[in-house]
Amino acid sequence: MTSEATSFRAHHTSRLRRSVLTVPAINERAMAKVGSLNCDAVIFDLEDSVADDRKAEARRNVLKFLQNSALGPCERIIRTNATDTPHFREDMALVLEVLPDAVLLPKVEEPVTVQDVAEVLSEQDAAEGLRIWAMIETPRGVLNAAAIASSGRTSDSRLDAFVVGLNDLRKATGIPAAPGRTYLVPYLMQVVLAARAYGLDVIDSVSNDFRDLEAFAEECAQGKAMGFDGKMLIHPAQVDAANCHYGPSETAIAEAHLVAGAFADPAHAGLNVINIDGRMIERLHAEQAARLLAKVAQIDARKEMS
Ligand SMILES: CC(C)(COP(=O)(O)OP(=O)(O)OC[C@H]1O[C@@H](n2cnc3c(N)ncnc32)[C@H](O)[C@@H]1OP(=O)(O)O)[C@@H](O)C(=O)NCCC(=O)NCCSC(=O)C[C@H](O)C(=O)O
Numbered sequence: 001m002t003s004e005a006t007s008f009r010a011h012h013t014s015r016l017r018r019s020v021l022t023v024p025a026i027n028e029r030a031m032a033k034v035g036s037l038n039c040d041a042v043i044f045d046l047e048d049s050v051a052d053d054r055k056a057e058a059r060r061n062v063l064k065f066l067q068n069s070a071l072g073p074c075e076r077i078i079r080t081n082a083t084d085t086p087h088f089r090e091d092m093a094l095v096l097e098v099l100p101d102a103v104l105l106p107k108v109e110e111p112v113t114v115q116d117v118a119e120v121l122s123e124q125d126a127a128e129g130l131r132i133w134a135m136i137e138t139p140r141g142v143l144n145a146a147a148i149a150s151s152g153r154t155s156d157s158r159l160d161a162f163v164v165g166l167n168d169l170r171k172a173t174g175i176p177a178a179p180g181r182t183y184l185v186p187y188l189m190q191v192v193l194a195a196r197a198y199g200l201d202v203i204d205s206v207s208n209d210f211r212d213l214e215a216f217a218e219e220c221a222q223g224k225a226m227g228f229d230g231k232m233l234i235h236p237a238q239v240d241a242a243n244c245h246y247g248p249s250e251t252a253i254a255e256a257h258l259v260a261g262a263f264a265d266p267a268h269a270g271l272n273v274i275n276i277d278g279r280m281i282e283r284l285h286a287e288q289a290a291r292l293l294a295k296v297a298q299i300d301a302r303k304e305m306s
C-alpha cells in the first residue's frame with residue numbers, strides 16, 4: 001500500500017460527526033440556540049432554506065453570529081449556494097472572512113467543482129485548515145461519487161466529508177419517501193463506498209419528520225448499519241438520538257476493550273490471529289478497536305466540557 005493510500009484511510013472518522021445540525025441562516029432565534037445543543041457540528045445554511053431575496057441578510061447573520069459566538073468543540077460549517085449560482089461569489093467571500101471549519105458545497109456533480117473551490121482556498125494562507133464538504137444529492141452526483149471523492153487527492157486533501165441530500169435526490173429520481181428507504185439504499189451505499197475508498201467521512205441525509213422520533217431512531221440505526229458516520233439533522237429534538245445511535249454501543253465498547261487487551265497481552269506478541277472465546281480475531285480487529293476507543297475518549301472529553 002502506498003503511503004498516500006494509508007494516509008487517506010487513516011484520515012477517516014478522526015472527528016466526531018454523529019450529529020450535524022443544520023440551521024437556516026435567516027433564523028436568528030434558532031441560531032442563538034445552537035450553542036446550547038450537544039451536536040458535533042452545525043451547518044449555517046445559505047442555500048435552500050433561504051429565499052433568494054434574503055441571501056444578503058442570511059450572510060450578515062452568519063457573520064455576526066460567528067464573530068460573536070463560541071461553539072466550543074462543535075465544528076462550524078457554512079453551506080453556500082451552488083457554485084454556478086449568482087450567490088456563490090458572495091457566499092465564498094463570507095467563508096473567507098469568517099473562516100469556518102468547513103464549507104459545504106451543495107449539489108456537487110463533478111470533481112472539478114471541488115477542485116475549483118480548493119484552488120480558491122489555497123490562495124488564502126488564512127484558509128489553510130479550512131475543509132470542503134460536498135453534498136451528494138443528484139443522480140449525477142451519485143454516479144460520480146467515486147470520482148468526486150478521489151478529487152481529494154488533487155485538492156490538497158481538503159475534501160473531508162460527503163453529506164447525502166435525499167430531498168433533492170428523491171425530487172430528481174421520483175422515488176417517494178418511504179420507511180426503510182428501500183429503493184434509495186443502493187444509491188446510499190454507493191456514496192458510502194466512494195467515501196470509504198478515499199478516506200472521507202460520510203453523513204446520512206436529514207429526516208424531515210422531526211416529531212416522529214421512533215422513525216428517526218430506526219433511520220439512524222439503518223444509517224449506522226450502512227456505514228455512515230453520522231446524520232444531518234434539522235431539529236434540536238434529533239440531536240440526542242443521533243449522538244446515541246452513532247456513538248459506540250456499550251457492547252461495542254466492551255468488545256473493543258477485550259480485543260485491545262488480548263493483543264496487548266505479551267502472550268500474543270508476534271501473533272496476527274488469535275482465538276477469543278471461539279472466534280478468530282485478527283490484528284485488523286485490534287486496529288478497529290483502537291479507533292473505536294479513541295472515539296469513546298473523544299465523547300468522554302466532550303461530556304466533561306459540557
Ligand atoms: C423545520 C423547522 C422549520 C421547524 O422549526 P420550528 O417551527 O421553530 O420548530 P419548533 O417550534 O419545534 O422549535 C423548537 C425550538 O427549537 C428551535 N429550532 C428549531 N429548529 C432548529 C434548528 N435547526 N437549529 C436550532 N434551533 C432550532 C426553534 O427556534 C425553537 O426555539 P425556541 O422558540 O427558542 O424554543 C426548523 O426546525 C428548521 O428550520 N430546521 C432546519 C431547516 C434547514 O436548515 N433546512 C435546510 C437543510 S435541509 C437539507 O439540506 C436537505 C438536503 O439539501 C436535501 O436535499 O435533502
Ligand SMILES: [Mg+2]
Nearest residue numbers: 137165167168
Ligand atoms: Mg438539497
